[in-house]
Amino acid sequence: MNKKHFIALLAFIMILIYSCSSNPQQSANQVPASTQSTAADDAKGEGKFKNVELTHPLDQQMVAKGKAIYDVKCNACHKLTSEKLVGPGWKGVTDRRKPEWIMNFATNTDEMLDKDANAKALLEVCMVRMPNQHLSDEEVRWVLEFMRNNDGKN
Numbered sequence: 001m002n003k004k005h006f007i008a009l010l011a012f013i014m015i016l017i018y019s020c021s022s023n024p025q026q027s028a029n030q031v032p033a034s035t036q037s038t039a040a041d042d043a044k045g046e047g048k049f050k051n052v053e054l055t056h057p058l059d060q061q062m063v064a065k066g067k068a069i070y071d072v073k074c075n076a077c078h079k080l081t082s083e084k085l086v087g088p089g090w091k092g093v094t095d096r097r098k099p100e101w102i103m104n105f106a107t108n109t110d111e112m113l114d115k116d117a118n119a120k121a122l123l124e125v126c127m128v129r130m131p132n133q134h135l136s137d138e139e140v141r142w143v144l145e146f147m148r149n150n151d152g153k154n
């Protein structure tokens with residue numbers, strides 16, 4: 001390789017490096033907005049939860065029990081900010097998903113990842129299939145309350 005070729009190659013490599021590191025989505029380490037609100041935004045997902053009754057104000061006992069579950073079963077992969085860890089950060093999750101969708105996803109994870117458009121879009125970004133966490137109906141409701149609290153709902 002002569003000197004001219006070498007310089008051209010070097011310039012090319014520098015452009016490549018620059019274009020990767022200047023990607024704002026990668027540096028912010030967040031799931032791209034495009035996967036956070038698709039056409040199926042109102043979707044309730046696949047599973048048994050068809051109509052979840054919300055509490056107003058929040059039930060603080062459920063929030064506390066939900067936090068205890070989060071600490072043991074979810075926090076290895078989910079932050080409470082919007083930053084992605086293994087899975088998406090939970091900040092704003094109750095705004096981008098219906099309560100039913102969240103509860104169906106958390107309990108019927110495999111079917112959701114196979115069939116639900118929003119879940120499939122997340123999987124494409126995160127590249128890891130969330131393992132089913134075997135929550136009971138009661139437990140997943142507590143986790144939902146904890147998420148609502150994290151989003152400042154009342």
Ligand code: HEC
Nearest residue numbers: 073074077086087088102106122123126127128129130133
């Ligand atoms: C081993 C890692 C892991 C654990 C543990 C885990 N998750 Fe996940 N979760 C993921 C991944 C990865 C995704 C994105 C979808 C995919 O790729 O499977 C996800 C997505 C989600 C979503 C959708 C988020 C959104 O932005 O729409 C919810 C809700 C969720 N998880 C709930 C839970 C709950 C509740 C627990 C604990 C009981 C939990 N997860 C534990 C990895 C995990």
